[in-house]
Amino acid sequence: MRDRQDRPGVAARRPLLELVLPVLRDAIINRTLPPGERLSEGDICARLGISRTPLREALRILEIEGLVTMAAGVGAMVTPISPPDLHDRFELLAGLEAIAAARVAGRRDPATIRQILAIQRDMESASRQGSQEDYYRANDRFHQTIVEAAGNEVVLNAHRTAMWHVYRIRHATNAATPLKPDAARHHEHIIAAVIAGDVDGAFVAMRRHLEDVSDLILGRLAAGWFDAIDRDAPPP
Amino acid sequence: MRDRQDRPGVAARRPLLELVLPVLRDAIINRTLPPGERLSEGDICARLGISRTPLREALRILEIEGLVTMAAGVGAMVTPISPPDLHDRFELLAGLEAIAAARVAGRRDPATIRQILAIQRDMESASRQGSQEDYYRANDRFHQTIVEAAGNEVVLNAHRTAMWHVYRIRHATNAATPLKPDAARHHEHIIAAVIAGDVDGAFVAMRRHLEDVSDLILGRLAAGWFDAIDRDAPPP
DNA sequence: CTCCACAATATCGTATACGAAATAAAGGGC
DNA sequence: GCCCTTTATTTCGTATACGATATTGTGGAG
Numbered sequence: 001m002r003d004r005q006d007r008p009g010v011a012a013r014r015p016l017l018e019l020v021l022p023v024l025r026d027a028i029i030n031r032t033l034p035p036g037e038r039l040s041e042g043d044i045c046a047r048l049g050i051s052r053t054p055l056r057e058a059l060r061i062l063e064i065e066g067l068v069t070m071a072a073g074v075g076a077m078v079t080p081i082s083p084p085d086l087h088d089r090f091e092l093l094a095g096l097e098a099i100a101a102a103r104v105a106g107r108r109d110p111a112t113i114r115q116i117l118a119i120q121r122d123m124e125s126a127s128r129q130g131s132q133e134d135y136y137r138a139n140d141r142f143h144q145t146i147v148e149a150a151g152n153e154v155v156l157n158a159h160r161t162a163m164w165h166v167y168r169i170r171h172a173t174n175a176a177t178p179l180k181p182d183a184a185r186h187h188e189h190i191i192a193a194v195i196a197g198d199v200d201g202a203f204v205a206m207r208r209h210l211e212d213v214s215d216l217i218l219g220r221l222a223a224g225w226f227d228a229i230d231r232d233a234p235p236p
Numbered sequence: 237m238r239d240r241q242d243r244p245g246v247a248a249r250r251p252l253l254e255l256v257l258p259v260l261r262d263a264i265i266n267r268t269l270p271p272g273e274r275l276s277e278g279d280i281c282a283r284l285g286i287s288r289t290p291l292r293e294a295l296r297i298l299e300i301e302g303l304v305t306m307a308a309g310v311g312a313m314v315t316p317i318s319p320p321d322l323h324d325r326f327e328l329l330a331g332l333e334a335i336a337a338a339r340v341a342g343r344r345d346p347a348t349i350r351q352i353l354a355i356q357r358d359m360e361s362a363s364r365q366g367s368q369e370d371y372y373r374a375n376d377r378f379h380q381t382i383v384e385a386a387g388n389e390v391v392l393n394a395h396r397t398a399m400w401h402v403y404r405i406r407h408a409t410n411a412a413t414p415l416k417p418d419a420a421r422h423h424e425h426i427i428a429a430v431i432a433g434d435v436d437g438a439f440v441a442m443r444r445h446l447e448d449v450s451d452l453i454l455g456r457l458a459a460g461w462f463d464a465i466d467r468d469a470p471p472p
Numbered sequence: 473c474t475c476c477a478c479a480a481t482a483t484c485g486t487a488t489a490c491g492a493a494a495t496a497a498a499g500g501g502c
Numbered sequence: 503g504c505c506c507t508t509t510a511t512t513t514c515g516t517a518t519a520c521g522a523t524a525t526t527g528t529g530g531a532g
Contacts, residue, residue: 015308015485017296042513051487053289056515057296060253064300066390072251073493073514088390091335095391099331102443154302154324155331158394200440207338207439251515278483287517292485309484309523474532481526488519497510502503 016054024058028067028078029167039076065161083218090214093162097143098206100150105194105202112149113195120191169221182212252290260294264303264314265403275312301397319454329398330446333379334439336386341430341438348385349431356427405457
């Protein structure tokens with residue numbers, strides 16, 4: 001056997017599933033396909049120009065990820081926003097990031113620590129300047145960096161999936177959220193534990209931090225009940 | 237093309253996917269379909285009496301679960317045993333059960349605590365009598381009970397999936413594993429923290445316990461490298 | 473004897489077709 | 503006028519067909 005799929009010029013034949021899945025997923029996350037939206041297979045096939053076979057595989061995967069809900073014989077819909085479900089997903093997230101933090105603390109890799117410290121400085125800088133956008137971006141990087149640095153592919157995948165659900169309600173969380181000094185203090189604890197190689201300390205600190213974040217976001221979601229009536233007729 | 241579901245008495249209108257998926261999954265877990273086995277769609281369809289459409293959906297799901305590996309244009313195979321991958325899954329498991337333990341500790345539900353204490357007594361009893369079988373069964377119940385008592389559907393699902401991978405190498409772990417008194421002591425720490433409502437304590441104790449279990453099982457797997465050569469030709 | 477090229481075969485990816493069930497709609501009974 | 507029943511239409515679940523690609527087997531050259 002010679003060149004398998006690395007033939008020059010000709011792009012390796014990619015299954016339509018891999019092309020369609022990100023498109024649908026992104027549409028659900030950015031609410032182009034809003035929560036509760038009914039997903040007619042025929043419609044989407046026509047829209048995307050594919051047949052039902054690869055589409056159904058994509059829907060099955062999205063169902064496992066929790067972004068789509070399928071009822072046998074009835075069809076698929078974008079999973080509605082559910083605060084209890086989100087609470088569970090935040091709890092999972094806490095476990096995942098805590099494990100990652102523990103692993104990072106166990107390693108004490110200098111490059112990783114430098115990276116985290118730099119992000120921390122960015123957050124402080126953004127906080128001083130009151131730049132919400134930069135602050136949230138750096139915050140995201142903080143968590144993402146730790147999970148990636150843990151080097152656990154399985155945890156990373158689970159984390160990515162959980163985050164999709166967070167992204168879907170982000171519009172209700174970032175908008176007008178005051179910069180909480182708590183987050184910065186929590187991050188300091190986590191960083192201190194990581195630098196000290198305190199595995200349990202990092203593990204616990206990360207869980208507590210995520211618990212706080214969860215309470216904050218879910219509280220905000222409940223206060224605004226943004227999504228609960230998304231598909232209902234708005235009052236005059 | 238054969239008799240579909242027109243026979244009375246058989247489950248009336250369930251999607252074939254839901255029927256086929258557990259069959260394949262069980263076969264993979266109990267090694268009827270051994271690691272590395274190539275999964276020809278035609279063969280399995282003929283064997284199960286279904287067409288390729290529902291089978292492919294099942295294979296996609298199994299791929300997400302990590303039990304099947306699919307290469308585009310090549311086909312599917314039972315995911316080979318990989319100690320590094322198992323290590324990652326154990327780490328995930330530690331995060332999941334730690335979160336569950338923390339939640340259970342936060343609740344301090346009397347019924348749950350009674351249940352856990354009863355299981356603990358069973359384990360001690362089995363240990364004294366040297367009944368390995370009973371010991372492992374009670375140990376399983378200990379962990380399962382905590383995860384279920386946490387009441388987090390998302391964590392429970394992730395835990396179930398992770399455990400499938402553990403079950404698949406169980407033959408290499410339970411066989412001739414001496415009863416470790418460490419496990420009992422660890423369990424005591426976890427239980428004490430749960431009863432005391434010590435959320436962080438339960439969280440940390442469970443992670444440490446799982447880390448130990450992981451080391452034990454992976455060490456045993458490495459020592460025997462049971463699966464690494466499963467599909468290779470034995471030397472003459 | 474080994475290795476490479478080429479043909480034959482098997483298998484995959486996708487599209488399409490058809491029967492069955494659920495939802496929507498229309499009509500009649502109360 | 504309202505509700506229940508019955509019919510019609512849409513949509514799903516599964517099977518099958520077809521083109522494309524990887525794998526395997528065979529023959530010949532070095």
